[in-house]
Amino acid sequence: MVVTAPIPPCLRQPPSPPPREDLELLLLIRHFELTLLRLFEAGELSGTTHTCLGQEYIPVALSPLLHDDDFVLSNHRGHGHFLARYTEPHGLLAEIMGREGALCAGVGGSQHVYHRRFLSTGVQGESLPVAVGVALKLTETGALTCAYVGDGTWGEGAVYEALNMARLWKVPLLVVVENNGIAQSTPTSAQMAGSIAARAAAFDIPHHRVTSTEVGEIRAELAPLLGVVRGESRPLVVEFVTHRIGPHSKGDDTRTPEEIALAAAHDWYARYARDFPEHFAALDLAARERVERIAAEVAARPPSVWERP
Amino acid sequence: MTRVSEHLNRALHDLMEADPRVHLLGEDISDPYGGAFKVTKGLSTRFGRRVRSTPLSEGAIAGIGAGLALAGDRAIVEIMFADFAALAFDQLVNFAAKSTAMYGRKVPVPLVVRCPSGGNRGYGPTHSQSPQKHFIGVPGLSLFEMTPFHDAGELFALMFALEQPCLFFEDKVLYTRRRYEDGVVDDLFRYELTDGVARVFVDGVTEPDCTLIVHGGMTHRALDAMRALLMEEDVACELLVPARLYPLPTLPGLDRARHVCVVEDGSEGGTWGAEVARVLHPRLWSTLRRPISLISAADSVIPAAPHLEREILVQSGRIRHAVAEVLS
Numbered sequence: 136m137v138v139t140a141p142i143p144p145c146l147r148q149p150p151s152p153p154p155r156e157d158l159e160l161l162l163l164i165r166h167f168e169l170t171l172l173r174l175f176e177a178g179e180l181s182g183t184t185h186t187c188l189g190q191e192y193i194p195v196a197l198s199p200l201l202h203d204d205d206f207v208l209s210n211h212r213g214h215g216h217f218l219a220r221y222t223e224p225h226g227l228l229a230e231i232m233g234r235e236g237a238l239c240a241g242v243g244g245s246q247h248v249y250h251r252r253f254l255s256t257g258v259q260g261e262s263l264p265v266a267v268g269v270a271l272k273l274t275e276t277g278a279l280t281c282a283y284v285g286d287g288t289w290g291e292g293a294v295y296e297a298l299n300m301a302r303l304w305k306v307p308l309l310v311v312v313e314n315n316g317i318a319q320s321t322p323t324s325a326q327m328a329g330s331i332a333a334r335a336a337a338f339d340i341p342h343h344r345v346t347s348t349e350v351g352e353i354r355a356e357l358a359p360l361l362g363v364v365r366g367e368s369r370p371l372v373v374e375f376v377t378h379r380i381g382p383h384s385k386g387d388d389t390r391t392p393e394e395i396a397l398a399a400a401h402d403w404y405a406r407y408a409r410d411f412p413e414h415f416a417a418l419d420l421a422a423r424e425r426v427e428r429i430a431a432e433v434a435a436r437p438p439s440v441w442e443r444p
Numbered sequence: 445m446t447r448v449s450e451h452l453n454r455a456l457h458d459l460m461e462a463d464p465r466v467h468l469l470g471e472d473i474s475d476p477y478g479g480a481f482k483v484t485k486g487l488s489t490r491f492g493r494r495v496r497s498t499p500l501s502e503g504a505i506a507g508i509g510a511g512l513a514l515a516g517d518r519a520i521v522e523i524m525f526a527d528f529a530a531l532a533f534d535q536l537v538n539f540a541a542k543s544t545a546m547y548g549r550k551v552p553v554p555l556v557v558r559c560p561s562g563g564n565r566g567y568g569p570t571h572s573q574s575p576q577k578h579f580i581g582v583p584g585l586s587l588f589e590m591t592p593f594h595d596a597g598e599l600f601a602l603m604f605a606l607e608q609p610c611l612f613f614e615d616k617v618l619y620t621r622r623r624y625e626d627g628v629v630d631d632l633f634r635y636e637l638t639d640g641v642a643r644v645f646v647d648g649v650t651e652p653d654c655t656l657i658v659h660g661g662m663t664h665r666a667l668d669a670m671r672a673l674l675m676e677e678d679v680a681c682e683l684l685v686p687a688r689l690y691p692l693p694t695l696p697g698l699d700r701a702r703h704v705c706v707v708e709d710g711s712e713g714g715t716w717g718a719e720v721a722r723v724l725h726p727r728l729w730s731t732l733r734r735p736i737s738l739i740s741a742a743d744s745v746i747p748a749a750p751h752l753e754r755e756i757l758v759q760s761g762r763i764r765h766a767v768a769e770v771l772s
C-alpha cells in the first residue's frame with residue numbers, strides 16, 4: 136500500500152504563511168539537520184545520524200499542544216522531536232558532537248537523549264511499553280505521554296503488547312506514528328500487512344489520520360482529540376502521512392529518483408519558499424546563519440566530560 | 445585484496461548457489477540496499493524469494509529461521525546490529541537451542557544467526573555492543589565469530605553441519621579490513637590454521653613470552669600491540685584466534701605458554717575470557733607461571749562520543765601495557 140495524501144499538499148494554496156514562530160522553528164530544525172549531514176560529509180561527525188528532513192512539521196505542529204508536564208518518548212529520528220519540545224540546539228548539537236554542554240555528556244549521542252521530560256532510544260519498539268509505564272503514572276493528572284514511532288516499528292511485537300495494556304488500563308498515551316512509507320530501505324507495503332488504523336481498531340483505540348502538512352490545520356484537528364486523551368485518560372493513535380525527503384541516515388538512499396522526487400514534492404520548505412518568497416527568504420537566511428553560528432561555537436568547545444557511574 | 449565484508453558476501457553467494465535449501469532473512473537485506481553493511485548485496489537479485497527483507501521483527505525472524513530449519517531447510521538470519529539479538533533471545537535460547545534436545549531425541553535445527561557486532565564506530569550504546577557473553581553456556585547453542593584468517597564458506601559449512609543453532613558474530617570494523625591469505629599477516633607476522641584456530645607468530649620464535657587469545661574482531665588491535673611489544677619492549681607474543689568461541693575448541697601451542705592473556709570487546713564480568721580461562725586453567729595448571737590475565741571492555745555502556753568510547757573499549761595500547769606489566 137502506497138500512502139499518499141488525498142489532496143497533495145503541494146497543490147493546496149494556504150491563504151497565509153505559517154505564524155512566524157512556527158516557521159522559525161521549522162527552519163531551525165531543517166538547517167540543524169542539513170548542518171549535520173554537512174558535518175558528516177566533512178568528517179567532523181562520527182557514528183551515524185537520522186535526519187527528519189521533510190517531517191519537521193509534525194513535532195512543530197504538536198509543540199503547543201503538549202504541556203510542560205507531558206512526557207515525550209522519541210526514537211532514532213528524534214532531533215526535530217527534541218528541538219520542538221525544548222529549543223536547545225546548542226545542547227543537542229554538543230551531544231551529537233561530544234562537546235562540553237552536551238545534554239547527556241556525549242554518552243547517548245544522536246539517538247539516546249534524556250533531557251527534562253524528553254527521552255529517546257535507538258532500539259525500535261522498546262519505547263512503547265516504557266511509554267505505557269510513564270502514562271500509567273500520569274493517569275488522571277491531566278498530563279499525557281507522547282511516543283513517536285515510525286511505520287516500520289510496527290513490526291516489533293512489543294508495540295502490540297503495549298497497546299493492549301494501554302487500552303486495558305486506560306492510560307493517557309498519545310502514539311504519534313510518522314508514516315513516511317518506508318523503513319530504512321524497505322517500503323511500508325513490503326513490511327506491513329493491513330493498516331495502522333485497523334491495528335488501533337483491534338485494540339479499541341481511536342485512530343486519527345493526518346494528511347495535512349500545515350501546522351495550523353493539524354493543530355485544529357488534534358486539539359480536541361488530545362483533550363480526550365487527557366480528560367478521559369485513554370490512548371490515541373495519530374498517524375501522520377508524511378514523507379522522508381532525505382536518506383535514512385547518510386548517503387544510504389536507494390530509492391529511485393522518481394520516488395525521491397515524489398517525496399520532495401510534499402516538502403513544506405519548497406512550498407513556503409514558492410508561495411511566500413519574501414517572508415520566507417529572510418527567515419530562512421536567519422535560521423541558516425543561526426545554525427552556522429551554533430555549529431561553529433559548539434565545534435570549538437572542548438570534548439565533553441563524563442562522570443562514569 | 446579482499447575486504448572481509450566482500451569475502452562474506454562471496455561466501456553467501458557460493459553457499460546459496462551450492463545449496464538450494466539455504467534461505468536468508470533479515471532487515472533491509474534485499475537489493476539495491478543489500479543490508480546495512482552491504483554483506484548481502486546481489487543475493488536477492490540472484491536468488492529471488494530465498495532471500496527476504498523482513499519487517500523489524502528480530503524475535504519472529506529468528507523463530508522463522510528455526511521453523512525453516514525444523515522443516516528440513518537451512519536458514520541464515522541477519523540481525524542488523526548484534527545488540528538486537530537480545531530481541532531474539534527467547535527464540536534462540538528457549539526454542540531453537542532447546543528443541544535440538546528437549547523432545548527426547550536429536551532434532552536438527554540448522555540455523556545461523558549473523559550478528560554485526562562491536563564498537564569503535566561512534567554508533568552509541570545500543571548499536572555497538574559485543575554481546576557474545578550473553579549467549580555463552582546455553583546448551584545446544586554454539587557461538588562463532590568471523591576472523592580475517594578463516595574462510596567464511598568453510599565456517600558456514602561447519603555451522604550447518606552441527607545441525608544446531610549458531611550465532612555468528614561479525615565485527616563491524618573487521619568488515620572494512622583486508623583478509624589475510626597464504627599464511628602472511630605482514631612483514632613481521634605469519635599465521636597458520638590448526639584445527640580451526642588461527643595461530644599468529646613471529647617467524648623463528650618458538651617460545652613466545654606471552655600468548656594472546658582473542659576473538660576475530662580484536663585481531664588487529666592485538667596485532668598492533670604485539671608489534672609494539674616486539675619492537676619496543678622485546679616481548680614476543682603469539683596470537684590465537686579461534687573462529688569458534690563456544691564451546692571452545694582445543695587451542696594449539698599452549699603447552700609452552702609462559703603467560704596467557706585473553707582479550708575481548710565484551711564488557712567486564714561474566715565474560716568469554718572467563719570461560720576460556722575456566723577451560724584452560726586445569727589443562728595448563730602445571731605449566732603456567734601465573735594466572736591467565738583477562739582484558740575486557742570496561743563495566744560500562746558504550747558511549748557515542750569517540751573520545752569516550754575509546755576509553756571504554758579495549759585499544760591496542762591497553763593490551764600492550766597490560767602484557768608488559770604482567771611480564772615485568
Ligand SMILES: Cc1ncc(C[n+]2csc(CCOP(=O)(O)OP(=O)(O)O)c2C)c(N)n1
Pocket residue numbers: 211212257258259260284285286287288289313315317318319379383471500502524528531
Ligand atoms: C530493534 C531494532 N531493529 C532494527 C533497527 C535498525 N533500524 C533503525 S531505524 C530502522 C527503520 C525504522 O523505520 P520506521 O519505524 O518506519 O522509522 P523511520 O526511520 O522511517 O523514521 C531500522 C531498521 C533498530 N534501530 N532497532
Ligand SMILES: [Mg+2]
Pocket residue numbers: 285286287313314315316317318319
Ligand atoms: Mg518509516
